Amino acid sequence: MKQEQKELIRSLRLQGWGYKRIAKELRLNRNQVQLYCKTHGLAGAGEFVKLNLPIWYEQNDRCIICGEKLDRKQRGRTKRFCSGKCRTKYYRAKKQEEEEAQWL
Ligand SMILES: [Zn+2]
Numbered sequence: 001m002k003q004e005q006k007e008l009i010r011s012l013r014l015q016g017w018g019y020k021r022i023a024k025e026l027r028l029n030r031n032q033v034q035l036y037c038k039t040h041g042l043a044g045a046g047e048f049v050k051l052n053l054p055i056w057y058e059q060n061d062r063c064i065i066c067g068e069k070l071d072r073k074q075r076g077r078t079k080r081f082c083s084g085k086c087r088t089k090y091y092r093a094k095k096q097e098e099e100e101a102q103w104l
Contacts (some may be wrong), residue, residue, distance in 0.1 A: 001032065003066070009036055010067060014053070016046025040067045065089050
């Protein structure tokens with residue numbers, strides 16, 4: 001599976017999409033999608049996935065943005081992102097959220 005497809009599966013699951021629908025949309029095998037979801041904390045209902053994903057990822061040493069396995073051999077602070085790219089993505093999204101909140 002391509003990285004793009006993985007990210008799409010992740011975001012569609014967060015919107016509550018089922019495995020079958022995702023598989024059809026991305027032209028993948030349903031079993032492939034299901035396996036990916038089960039091994040990446042994306043099983044269950046959409047809302048449940050949304051709530052538990054950050055916790056699951058942290059417990060499983062995975063990047064909270066893309067779900068890739070983290071290399072925790074490095075000493076020091078706990079890593080939450082696999083790369084600078086994901087870190088930027090996270091802070092950008094966070095900033096956007098804060099800006100939007102100001103308008104509420
Ligand atoms: Zn990442």
